[in-house]
Amino acid sequence: MADSAAGGEASILITVEFTGGLEMLFSNERKHPIVLPPRLDDGSRPNITYLLQHLVEHVMRDQRKALFIMEDNVRPGILVLINDTDWELEGEEKYELQQGDNIVFVSTLHGG
């Protein structure tokens, strides 16, 4: 079913960056190329909520999930930039990811 819904659509390739100290939670790597399905099982497009879940399940090896995620969303104090634009201008967690997007997570919680 997922196949037919996808109907030849290509996977979504995006780049995810962690800075401001967050890279520590992600194997000390700043940039991570991420591949997402074009459509989810329910036919919707993957959004930031889906990306967060994907990152926690497949990319984040550190066990301290709460330092990144709270209440199924980005922990307060972590900024999200979608192609250099504050995610608050893009619909926050409901933003649907586009081919080639650059998503940056910046922690404001680390040392001054």
Next chain:
Amino acid sequence: MPAKELDSPCMDCKDTESVLTVRRRQLCGACFKRFVSYKVFRRMEKYKPPRNPQDPRHQLLLPLSFGVSSSVLLRMLDAELERQRSKNFARNTFDLHVLVIEPSTMAGSSVPYDRNYEAVQKIFPQHTYSQVPFHSIFEYVPDMNEIMREYTGPQFTDDSSRSNAERLAAFRAAISTATSATDVDSVLLTRLVAAFAKQSGCETVLWGDSDSRLAAKALAGVAKGRGASLTWRVSDGVSPWGLQFDFPLRDLYKAELIQYESVCPELAEIIIPDEPPSDNVLTKNLSIDELMMRYVETQGAKYPGVMANVARTVNKLETSNSGNASCGLCGGLVGNVKRNSGVTVSSQAESSGSPFCYGCMRSRPEINC
């Protein structure tokens, strides 16, 4: 008489089985009541008897929400008056006016309370009782329409052909966020109570806030830019309307008031139980008042001393006597407290020249945050 064999004797009277633990002490019901009431009586000692028997007694207004705290306060004050009368030749030092803002006219509560209202008058018959709907604020504060129109700005049109209830509902609906709505509601409620008190010839309002509630109010007030008005919203102090605001329950935790309720069976007919807070509300959808109430509850369970410290600290602040105008909506100070040279206000272009204070400007409808 030899000492009775008790499993866990009350640590005060040593004579009765203890039934509860208060501040690490096991007490029986009677000694617990005495302990709790004493905290309030000390606060009420400031209302001295009139010098001449002909002089009028203090007229105090108690807003009753049918919640635990205000109901317990009523019970305690009733007992205090009873105690005063029982003394030889003694007279009461104050009269109590109880005001109920009809819960059905307030936000989201549809719980019937008629029986509670009847019960309270029957159980504590010595006092004067009144009830008014929330929208009677238009009657008690005659320029309220004007204030609301100015506050909400052009995007809100007041329809004077509609009933007061509808107009108040429209005004409240214009305020979009949970934080602002809660904030403005409490501002309006305070105004209504103050206006009613003045009209009824009361000199003081006795608010039933527990220590925990005052801590949450203080922290939320600070977070909403209302730090300057804590001197009458949380401290015992003179409100902008010249009335004294007192908080006689300030030395008691919410948990202790609930314990008090449990040893006063007559209160069961009066108190409308709180609805349990729902656990699955996302933090970002809470109002600041709710967030702080939760913060005080969770942290207060672990660190009661720290939370008790908040209201105590605020109560030490001095009242601001700056000549600045007071806010058209909440009565608070417009601009900075005297001697505050901070530039937070001046850098906020939108609040300069406004008849409203910093805190009220933050809750204004067009600021959608």
Next chain:
Amino acid sequence: MAPTACFNCQQARAVIIRPKNRHKLCRACFLAIFETEVHETITGTNLFYPGERVAIGASGGKDSTVLAAVLKTLNERYNYGLDLCLLSIDEGIRGYRDDSLETVKRNAVQYEMPLEIVGYGELYGWTMDQVVEQVGKKGNCTYCGVFRRQALDRGAARLGIKHVVTGHNADDVAETVMMNLLRGDLPRLSRGTKIVTDSDASDIKRSKPLKYAYEKEIVLYAHHRQLDYFSTECIYSPEAFRGSARTLIKDLEKIRPSSILDIVKSGEDMAALVPRNVSQNGKGSQRVAAGEDEATGGCGSQNGRSSGGEMAAMEQQLNENETAESHETEIRLPAGPTSQKLPKGGKVIKKQTMGHCERCGYISSQRICKACTLLDGLNRNRPKTAIEVSVGMEDEESSTTLMRQMERTQLTSAEMLKKNEDEHV
């Protein structure tokens, strides 16, 4: 979502939404407005005078890096005539500070500013690595905080500079307001929001030009100007922020973004409402060593933000105070009516007199300053006992001094935290 045009220039695409007023701004307008607001803070408070030599307390982190970049920009744009330099503390933490010092060294080149590095090793004879080796990881932040306070002053003195600016932002100030309220510390409530803290003894003033700048905007400023900053947790305080006041501040920001500045505004108002006999007791005597207010959480490198353990320490302290003041006797009631009076306006807060440390000459409210006391302990290999003894002696005459009590809280917070954990388990 369709791109939004910038609120300011109405042309370029908005990339940021400002927490304080929800204005949507493009990159260029955001950078310009951010800088202008810092400029307005500086001019509105007469922070500098032409020709003044100013040391920027630089950690390599986002706040001090942005502060250095903005001050350089403004100094040139508005001809402040400031002589700026970077002043860094080397706590001696391998794998943490040496990396961030590399960042500071690059900043010195990028901003063409001289750099002075003051090391704990040379100042005190102990690096933090050595301190941790001796006292363990718990409680080491206390040492670091106490050492850091003096180190900045000593570094400035070495350079002959009388003004040190630090990167404290609005979030830091808001957190300090909340902490001082929870702690019931009126003297600090009256000082904590001030942009400048003087010090009588060292002649060195401290100020925070970014006190009205949101942490969020500082991070975005650094991002959009692609500033080179270093961000990692100190390896000795890995559990930072959990359950702390910082979390509360960030939750508030999520609910209502303006609330951080709203707290600063409330804090400034309340500071002016602290009774004068508390805030200005015996003019001058209430002044403390510059920077002392900031290090509330102990850890200096975190701009004094709370780490989560402070609530337990505060509770412990309050309980001790309460027992000492026999509040518990209230429970045992007199049978009849009582004549006991309410303490009007709360308890008397004794004033604190500032002198100089007999050992090192640094400003201190005690005979021996905290750094020297800690060093004594380290050198004697019995750090914790040593502190308690010395504080205990001092305390006999002034046990109600709130500030003293809080100093004790800081000094022994690690132990208390531990005790408290034991009690609550």
